[in-house]
Amino acid sequence: MKKAYRLFAFLLTLSTVITAQQKEITLEEIWDGTFRQERLQSLQSLNNGTEYVVLNRDRESGNSTIDVYSYKTGEKTNTLVNSANLQEVENFSGFEFSENENKIILATNLESIFRRSTRGIYYVYDVQSKSVQKISEDQIQEPTLSPGNDKVAYVFENNIYIKDLTSGNVTQVTSDGKKNEIINGVTDWVYEEEFSIVRAFDWNKTGNKIAFLKFDESEVPEFSMDIYGQDLYQTQNRFKYPKAGEANSDVSLHLYDVASGETNDVQLAEYEYIPRLQWTNESDVLSVQTLNRHQNNLNLIFINATNREANVILNEVDEAYVDVTDNLTFLDDNSFIWTSEQDGWNHIYHYNRSGKLKNQITEGQWEVTNYYGYDPGSKRIFYQSTENGSINRDVYSIRPNGRSKQRLTEGTGNNSADFSADFTYFINAFTNATTPTQYTLHLAKNGKLVREIEDNAALAQQVEEYGFSPKEFSTINVNGNDLNMWMVRPSDFDETKEYPLFMFQYSGPGSQSVANTFYNTNDYWFQLLANEGYIVVAVDPRGTGLKGADFKKVTQKELGKYEVEDIIQSAKQLGERSYIDADRIGIWGWSYGGFMSSNAILKGNDTFKMAIAVAPVTSWRFYDSIYTERYMTTPQENPSGYDENSPINHVEKLKGAYLLVHGTGDDNVHVQNSMRMIEALVQANKQFDWAIYPDKNHGIYGGNTRLHLYTLMTNFIKENL
Structure with a gap:
């Protein structure tokens, strides 16, 4: 008996030492x-x-x-x-x-x-x-x-x-440029933000012509933001910002001849947007992509620079929307590579110079997530995909005929490649939930390892000292769909006890929060919360990406409906687990995630005890035209879709604790969203907490700002969950 006692004491002491050693x-x-x-x-x-x-x-x-x-x-x-x-x-x-x-x-x-x-x-x-x-x-x-x-x-x-x-x-070249009226050669705010394009001009292959876009934004409503700064009087930033349903810039295409100095307009069939322009391998053939306002009808157009004739080479139509591709690649014969969701999953296609399909290069119920390019030497296409599961990424090569596919990476997790100009080598960045990013050099022809570059072993060792809990990946069947999920439990988790649940999500169209990657900054925060006794969970609801077009586009015209239903139902089902306290469930999100968390605590007021919304959209009527109308059409066409899922119109349902945070310098999701939400809550006589960060943009950072914000949120969680 004495020996047993000594053994127990030794194990207890050892456990105490191990616990004490964990930071x-x-x-x-x-x-x-x-x-x-x-x-x-x-x-x-x-x-x-x-x-x-x-x-x-x-x-x-x-x-x-x-x-x-x-x-x-x-x-x-x-x-x-x-x-x-x-x-x-x-x-x-x-x-x-x-x-x-x-x-x-x-x-x-x-x-x-x-x-x-x-x-x-x-x-x-x-x-x-x-x-x-x-x-x-x-x-x-x-x-x-x-x-x-x-x-x-x-x-x-x-x-x-x-x-x-x-x-x-x-x-x-141009002389009519004027702030907030005419822009030549660069894009307006909304093109830059939503089409990810700034330079709107391009030299042709021989350098004797320039194609450029002109933005007439004179009819676009102007938005203004006060900049408080350090001076006695604040200043004001004024810029053109087309909100949903409002006038966009009138965008036109022009060709400038360097030798003659002459500029000619190019007439195109009916369109609203020109999100891409790119010269082909023929110096007198320009390609542009155009979209209608609903963004569900995309044309690839080839323009003869001599006579300015425009011919539609490829047309894609979708009931919801068509994504603009950045992967247009012209081969030596001016045939081209194109990526599209036309079969329900994002894949690579090869068309001849006239737009006739030569071959669908990749196919299957998985997504091409990155197109790296075509190597004319080996006649192989290089790409990244989810063939090994939607939370993972691997790098592959394949021939244009769709044959001889080869997986070039081995580790299960997220692999991404940076290829040398001639596709001799690629640097692979590999990470998963337990591995910081490892950089290695490989031969592109077969993926063979050439050398190790950086393994972040010091960070891995450092993280180990903290004894963080593993991120557990699984799926949860909600509303007939298997949704990707991860969970982080307290390091001293005891399944006989009950724990409060804190949910994180973003949930925007085509996004992904559940990915097999190493800790980002928020993950460290989630570990801190787990150490405080919370179970942290992330779920990707319907509307998110990498599980096919049908899964992604189900939220069309109803942003904030199906994905909110999935998040609320996920919380309810998780609350049924013996180790989760169903009376202590919280949620948070940023931007689209703030829109979601606001809706969740209102529409799911019997499920969520608290919510945090950072820089949220509170009504899609306040957000920009290109992003919003892609998924919602216009407010004039779809008023119920805008209003029935707007948190502002559900404030009377608030029961739990609600924290609302915004930066006044947010040129993306304007602080107007939070101000209108605040006023609605006040008039409904609902008590809540809020914080405004002067002159901070959508990222709310700079100096001690992030530390202050996360301290605020941590304290709010501890006090209310």
Whole structure:
């Protein structure tokens, strides 16, 4: 008996020591960089395919360099540019090569405009002569070298200019540009945000023509935001923002002839949007993609630059919407690669130059999630897909005829590739729920490992010291669908006890929150909450992505209905589990997720005890035209779809604790959403908590802002769940 007691005491002591050795994570650690992963710097392959370049900065001297490295060895082989040797350029923060890599555009003094757009001072560096030429004394946008490297086109104050690098002469291509009225060569706010495009001009293959878009936004309603700053009086940011159902920019297509200086309009069939323009491999054939306002009828159009005749080469129609593709690739014979959901899953197709289908290259009940390109040497297409499960990604190659498919990656989780210019090598970034990102170099022809680059072993070791709970992946059958789910339990989980449940989701169309990847910042926060005794769960409801078009598009015209029903039902079913306290279920989300969490605590007021909504849309009437109408059509056509699922119209149902957070400088989801929600709650005499972050944009960050926000949310959860 004494021996048994000693053994018990020893085990108890050992357990206490082990527990004591496990560190407790803090909010400060989450936001001070303690868990920062080592990542590869942004690299760019050289045309030779055996080397790549990286922009390096010396913190002490402030100098910038473009350094050359060997793919095979990882060793530095050369320095192409060093700002220390350039009298005119103190340092630079970005660069772009010409096609033949003889010239490099260097970016300095960059200033952010919106999410993707910037303006700055730019220089052209000649690699052979090592000379530098400033493009303009003004801050300009999107400077782009001509194929012959003798000219550079750019945008300044909404007009397009061309500088001859030999003579130094500058030609003004357009002259009608005016803020908040006419934009030439770059996009308006809504195109930039929703079509992910900023530069709206393109040189043809011989450099004798430029195609460009003109945005007439004079009829677009203007939105304004107060900027509080530090001065005695606030200032105001005013820009054109088309909300759902309101006037969009009138967008037109034009061709500029460099030799004659003549600009001609291109007449297209009826359309609302021109989200893409791209010259084909034939210098006199331009391609554009056009969409109707509902975005369910997409045309790929080829335009003869000589007579400006426009021919529809490909047309796609869908009852819901058609996604714009970024994967249009022209082969030597001007046949082209295209990705589409036309068979119900996103796949790769090959068409001839006339738009006749040659072959569907990939097929199956899985999604192509990234198209990397076509290698004319090996005659193989490289892509990423969910063939190994919707929460995983792998890299494959395949022939254009759909044969000889080869999986190039091995690890189960998320694999993504960065290929060398000639498709000799690819750098694979692999991660899963227990593995920080590992970077390795492989041969593209067979996936064979060449060398290890970075394994983040130090972070893995560091994380192990905290004894985090594993992220458990599963599915939950809700409303007839198997929804992807992960769960994190407290590290001392006891199935005989009951725990409060805290749900995270985003739930926007085509999105994914349940993925087999290592911790992001929120995951560390979820571990902190698990340490506090909460079970944390994420569920991807109907409307999210990577499970086929039918699953994704079921929410059409009813955003906030089916996905909210799934989240509420998921919470109810989880609450039936013996170890979850059904009376203590909370939910949170950001942006679309804030729209969801707001709806959940209102429509599911008998299920959720508390909710947090950060930067939420509270009525789709307040959001932009392109995103909203893609899924909802216009408010004029679908008023019930907009209003019946708007949290503002359900405030009287609030029972639980509700925290509403927004930044006043949010140019994306305007603070108007929260202000209108606040007023509706006040008039319904509903008590709630709210926080406003002055001048912070949709990301609500800067200085101690994120730490403050997550401290606020953590305290709110502890007090109300």
